[in-house]
Amino acid sequence: xxxxxxxxxxxxxxxPPPSRAHRFTVSVRCSLNIKQSVNQHSRPPxxxxxxxxxxxxxPRTRFVREPTPLLExxxxxxxxxxxxxxxxxxxDAESGFGLGGNKARKLEFELSPPRLEDVTCVIxxxxxxxxxxxxxxxxxxxxxxxxxxxxxxxxxxxHTGNAYLHRLFGAEIRTVQSREERDPTMEEVAxxxxxxxxxxxxxxxxxxxxxxxxxxxxAAAEISRQWSDRTHAGTTWIFVSASSCGTxxxxxxxxxxxxxxxxxxxxxxxxxxxxxxxxETARLIRGAADLLGTEVSTPPNLMIPTEAYVGQGYGLRSxxxxxxxxxxxxTEGVVxxxxxxxxxxxxxLDWCRSGRVPHGDRVVLWHTGGYPTAVI
Ligand SMILES: Cc1ncc(COP(=O)(O)O)c(C=O)c1O
Numbered sequence: 465x466x467x468x469x470x471x472x473x474x475x476x477x478x479x480p481p482p483s484r485a486h487r488f489t490v491s492v493r494c495s496l497n498i499k500q501s502v503n504q505h506s507r508p509p510x511x512x513x514x515x516x517x518x519x520x521x522x523p524r525t526r527f528v529r530e531p532t533p534l535l536e537x538x539x540x541x542x543x544x545x546x547x548x549x550x551x552x553x554x555x556d557a558e559s560g561f562g563l564g565g566n567k568a569r570k571l572e573f574e575l576s577p578p579r580l581e582d583v584t585c586v587i588x589x590x591x592x593x594x595x596x597x598x599x600x601x602x603x604x605x606x607x608x609x610x611x612x613x614x615x616x617x618x619x620x621x622x623h624t625g626n627a628y629l630h631r632l633f634g635a636e637i638r639t640v641q642s643r644e645e646r647d648p649t650m651e652e653v654a655x656x657x658x659x660x661x662x663x664x665x666x667x668x669x670x671x672x673x674x675x676x677x678x679x680x681x682x683a684a685a686e687i688s689r690q691w692s693d694r695t696h697a698g699t700t701w702i703f704v705s706a707s708s709c710g711t712x713x714x715x716x717x718x719x720x721x722x723x724x725x726x727x728x729x730x731x732x733x734x735x736x737x738x739x740x741x742x743x744e745t746a747r748l749i750r751g752a753a754d755l756l757g758t759e760v761s762t763p764p765n766l767m768i769p770t771e772a773y774v775g776q777g778y779g780l781r782s783x784x785x786x787x788x789x790x791x792x793x794x795t796e797g798v799v800x801x802x803x804x805x806x807x808x809x810x811x812x813l814d815w816c817r818s819g820r821v822p823h824g825d826r827v828v829l830w831h832t833g834g835y836p837t838a839v840i
Contacts, residue, residue, distance in 0.1 A: 491760070556832050567596045574676050584664070586604040588671075590616075600635075601634065687828070706731030720761075730811060732811040
């Protein structure tokens with residue numbers, strides 16, 4: 465199996481980047497499909513349609529009610545001096561499963577039927593208010609499997625938000641004191657289950673694996689179908705949260721495969737710095753492209769990661785994020801979460817107001833969920 469070439473290019477694209485956001489390119493050439501081997505030195509024999517068809521046939525467990533809504537936000541657009549159809553909301557928060565959110569698309573692949581053969585328990589990890597752990601627990605409940613969540617830190621009592629939902633969905637909680645203890649503890653729990661005659665599947669943090677990222681390759685195709693009947697001449701700027709980066713990587717690979725040269729993906733960090741986004745996204749794109757047996761070179765102007773909206777840190781409110789939350793609520797009746805989507809929306813508003821997103825271009829805020837933490 466070969467990633468024959470891999471390069472990151474931090475050089476700016478055609479537009480000058482803002483001070484703390486830059487573009488990068490991932491080039492990856494892979495020559496082994498999990499379904500068919502090809503000569504290591506030849507071009508893989510795939511067309512775009514072959515790749516998309518292969519993705520559609522890939523085993524997965526359906527959790528998401530597709531397509532998730534793509535809503536116009538005309539009142540928000542008016543406050544930004546934009547045309548009504550130029551500000552869109554892609555509502556993965558409304559996936560119809562476990563109170564919504566982006567992790568369900570990744571879990572469809574991570575918890576596919578072949579991977580669940582003989583499995584008795586799903587193990588994952590996260591913080592006390594993890595959205596990912598909530599959806600993993602909901603998925604395990606639907607599949608009739610035991611679920612153990614390794615949680616770093618104690619939630620406040622009484623349990624609210626995701627901490628409440630983890631327990632409502634029937635997950636068992638193993639508490640550790642630090643993030644570093646999560647992975648070894650998940651392995652310990654898996655070994656215990658094995659020793660008891662069961663079989664565990666371990667889902668890494670955020671389900672951000674190459675396999676999980678395929679969920680967002682499909683999502684890129686999904687939104688492309690949704691906007692195919694809306695004529696639009698300019699560039700489309702998608703603002704999406706990038707933390708463990710599976711969402712960002714999947715979309716980047718998807719739009720690369722779709723040759724969507726008119727799309728820009730602004731990856732807004734709630735915690736990590738830009739170089740971490742670049743490194744992790746590149747790793748996931750390489751891995752996911754490898755699974756699909758294809759070769760890609762992401763366009764230099766596709767991905768624009770930014771850490772400029774983190775504020776005081778992960779999970780801490782910022783004035784810009786609070787303003788975005790109030791504005792979305794009062795113009796569109798849409799609820800943002802304070803940790804991820806509020807900061808992503810803050811970036812979107814700033815880029816629209818400052819003119820970095822030119823008038824006439826289209827904007828999508830990809831709403832990745834987090835409802836339970838919006839109301840605690
Ligand atoms: C609501 C929400 N949005 C966005 C993200 C970030 O997604 P990713 O980890 O794929 O970068 C998360 C991750 O936990 C999340 O819970």
